[in-house]
Amino acid sequence: MEDLPYKTILCDVLVVGAGGAGCRAAIEAANHNLDVIMISKELVGKAHTAMAEGGYNVSLGNVDPDDDVETHMRDTIVGGNYLNNQELAQILVENAAERIYDLEDMGAVFDRTPEGKIAQRPFGKQSWRRTAYASDRTGSEIMVTLTEAIRKTSVRVYDEVFATKLLLTDGKIAGVTAVDLKYGDYLVFRPKAVVMGTGGAGRIFSVTSNAQLDVGDGYGMAYEAGAELIDMEFVQMHPTGMCAPKSAVGRLVTEAVRGEGGILLNNKGERFMNNYYPQVMELAGRDQVARSIMTEVLEGRGSPNGGAYLSIAHLPHQIIEFRLESMIEQFDDAGVDIRHDPMEVSPTAHHFMGGIRIDTNSQSTLPGVFAAGECTGGVHGGNRLGGNALADTQVYGALAGENAAKYAKKNERLGVNRKEIQEEFAHLEAMLIRTEGVSPSDAREELTELMWSKVQIFRNEEDMAFAVKELRRIQKEVVPKIKVDVNEKRFNPGWHQALEYEHMVKTARMVAEAALMRKGNRGAHFRTDADPNDKGYYNIVIRRGEDGEMELRKEDVVVTKIELP
Ligand SMILES: Cc1cc2nc3c(=O)[nH]c(=O)nc-3n(C[C@H](O)[C@H](O)[C@H](O)COP(=O)(O)OP(=O)(O)OC[C@H]3O[C@@H](n4cnc5c(N)ncnc54)[C@H](O)[C@@H]3O)c2cc1C
Numbered sequence: 001m002e003d004l005p006y007k008t009i010l011c012d013v014l015v016v017g018a019g020g021a022g023c024r025a026a027i028e029a030a031n032h033n034l035d036v037i038m039i040s041k042e043l044v045g046k047a048h049t050a051m052a053e054g055g056y057n058v059s060l061g062n063v064d065p066d067d068d069v070e071t072h073m074r075d076t077i078v079g080g081n082y083l084n085n086q087e088l089a090q091i092l093v094e095n096a097a098e099r100i101y102d103l104e105d106m107g108a109v110f111d112r113t114p115e116g117k118i119a120q121r122p123f124g125k126q127s128w129r130r131t132a133y134a135s136d137r138t139g140s141e142i143m144v145t146l147t148e149a150i151r152k153t154s155v156r157v158y159d160e161v162f163a164t165k166l167l168l169t170d171g172k173i174a175g176v177t178a179v180d181l182k183y184g185d186y187l188v189f190r191p192k193a194v195v196m197g198t199g200g201a202g203r204i205f206s207v208t209s210n211a212q213l214d215v216g217d218g219y220g221m222a223y224e225a226g227a228e229l230i231d232m233e234f235v236q237m238h239p240t241g242m243c244a245p246k247s248a249v250g251r252l253v254t255e256a257v258r259g260e261g262g263i264l265l266n267n268k269g270e271r272f273m274n275n276y277y278p279q280v281m282e283l284a285g286r287d288q289v290a291r292s293i294m295t296e297v298l299e300g301r302g303s304p305n306g307g308a309y310l311s312i313a314h315l316p317h318q319i320i321e322f323r324l325e326s327m328i329e330q331f332d333d334a335g336v337d338i339r340h341d342p343m344e345v346s347p348t349a350h351h352f353m354g355g356i357r358i359d360t361n362s363q364s365t366l367p368g369v370f371a372a373g374e375c376t377g378g379v380h381g382g383n384r385l386g387g388n389a390l391a392d393t394q395v396y397g398a399l400a401g402e403n404a405a406k407y408a409k410k411n412e413r414l415g416v417n418r419k420e421i422q423e424e425f426a427h428l429e430a431m432l433i434r435t436e437g438v439s440p441s442d443a444r445e446e447l448t449e450l451m452w453s454k455v456q457i458f459r460n461e462e463d464m465a466f467a468v469k470e471l472r473r474i475q476k477e478v479v480p481k482i483k484v485d486v487n488e489k490r491f492n493p494g495w496h497q498a499l500e501y502e503h504m505v506k507t508a509r510m511v512a513e514a515a516l517m518r519k520g521n522r523g524a525h526f527r528t529d530a531d532p533n534d535k536g537y538y539n540i541v542i543r544r545g546e547d548g549e550m551e552l553r554k555e556d557v558v559v560t561k562i563e564l565p
Pocket residue numbers: 016017018019020021022039040041042047048049050051052053054055056057138139161162163164197198199200209210211213214217218252350351372373374375386387388389390391393
């Protein structure tokens with residue numbers, strides 16, 4: 001094949017992703033007077049962060065004056081089942097306040113207490129009311145603020161641009177290959193430093209609360225480049241997703257509903273959380289509530305669509321209308337008036353606790369590659385507290401942006417390998433010109449169903465071993481045969497699905513292989529055949545070995561602050 005043409009674009013810092021983390025990183029890097037480019041698969045402002053509802057954790061003590069950083073830290077570590085990187089968690093809780101004030105300075109408006117301070121609501125497994133919010137549209141408020149702020153900086157925004165591969169020279173970042181989805185052009189960005197803010201991968205499961213684009217490209221790219229990933233077995237299943245109508249299955253019903261006093265009922269009208277976690281009831285950890293709902297379903301006490309009822313009919317209407325406005329709209333579309341009738345809910349794949357391993361400078365194990373937000377692992381350990389992810393995007397977005405800028409100032413731009421670039425573009429082109437093969441949408445359906453049925457809330461050896469075997473086969477046999485229906489590079493959704501598919505398979509494999517390796521129960525990982533001798537105080541680290549095979553190893557948890565129980 002002849003060489004494929006591509007455009008080269010130089011910059012100092014390239015941010016991949018325009019969610020809460022990517023935007024915050026770009027703003028910070030631009031403050032260092034550097035040439036910063038931010039790219040995203042979708043139009044800027046539409047990233048998944050805009051869907052976040054309930055709020056941002058920060059121990060301001062505005063509602064419960066006894067709250068403080070120490071308590072937030074302890075709750076985060078206990079919530080993470082002691083598997084968090086404690087230094088990273090400490091950075092999160094210590095900087096959450098400064099970063100929310102940054103957002104206010106940029107124009108964000110959070111709900112207020114009667115005295116005019118930032119209001120805070122209760123969220124599961126937290127000692128105090130700590131979650132700052134803007135009604136139940138907190139993520140949208142944050143994204144509107146950040147995208148407006150980006151406009152006032154020198155950041156060059158390339159939206160609808162899909163990054164495909166990290167290019168390394170002598171083990172350090174040298175470039176990123178990409179496709180311009182609008183015009184079908186191949187691009188090579190040549191920054192001195194990169195920030196990955198590529199979000200999570202709920203979409204590798206067939207039932208998920210995540211945006212369409214959250215498929216794990218960042219995990220796949222980082223893995224392929226040889227970075228270490230950590231805690232990939234921990235996927236948070238949010239207990240309350242919609243389970244009807246079919247078109248809305250998986251859509252999130254925010255934890256704020258339970259935070260504001262919502263109660264869960266089975267088909268006998270019993271408030272069943274009393275039988276599982278009577279001390280905290282509906283505000284038990286997300287994994288605990290999800291397992292309680294599924295136990296009710298499995299024992300025949302579920303709702304007609306395989307879930308439970310979540311009721312707020314006992315709350316004053318003005319509270320519902322003021323604090324849960326978007327929930328009213330969401331259920332209105334399904335013909336349910338939540339002021340009077342219960343919502344039918346069941347678990348949905350929601351958040352990746354694991355991801356690219358970072359250090360306290362937000363740098364991955366690859367020099368010059370920084371990462372922030374949901375694509376990273378370590379901050380949240382085995383399970384994440386609701387509200388800690390938005391804080392994570394801001395704290396680590398700013399940290400990654402700052403340190404990427406410092407790195408770019410100290411390091412020269414590295415050369416890239418033309419042959420490697422041509423091979424990558426030829427690989428992408430092959431999906432278009434292949435004459436026969438497997439359709440990306442069929443392949444994705446097979447993959448997401450496999451993950452949802454075999455690597456779910458209740459896991460076991462047999463199911464996970466089956467999933468791993470299947471995923472290895474898929475990687476070997478299906479990935480090389482992906483064929484897009486229409487040979488057109490401009491605005492071709494089939495091609496976009498195909499570009500994502502390979503990353504989805506790698507991400508799914510990392511989740512399944514790590515889950516199979518972990519024999520005991522810890523955090524969001526729960527096995528019905530758990531080995532009681534496996535106390536589980538270790539992290540599983542994954543990387544691509546020199547031979548191209550997936551390598552997994554266990555590392556003991558490092559205690560820097562809070563002793564293991
Ligand atoms: C429905 C819902 C509600 C939630 N509510 C809350 C809440 O109330 N509080 C809380 O703390 N957390 C909440 N979360 C979690 C939180 O929203 C996310 O963890 C957080 O927003 C992730 O932000 P991010 O910037 O890391 O990634 P995202 O917002 O997912 O952004 C990822 C970006 O990367 C880009 N990208 C990915 N791959 C590529 C590629 N190959 N090339 C180019 N660009 C790419 C995407 O286009 C996007 O711009 C919620 C999650 C869901 C699903």
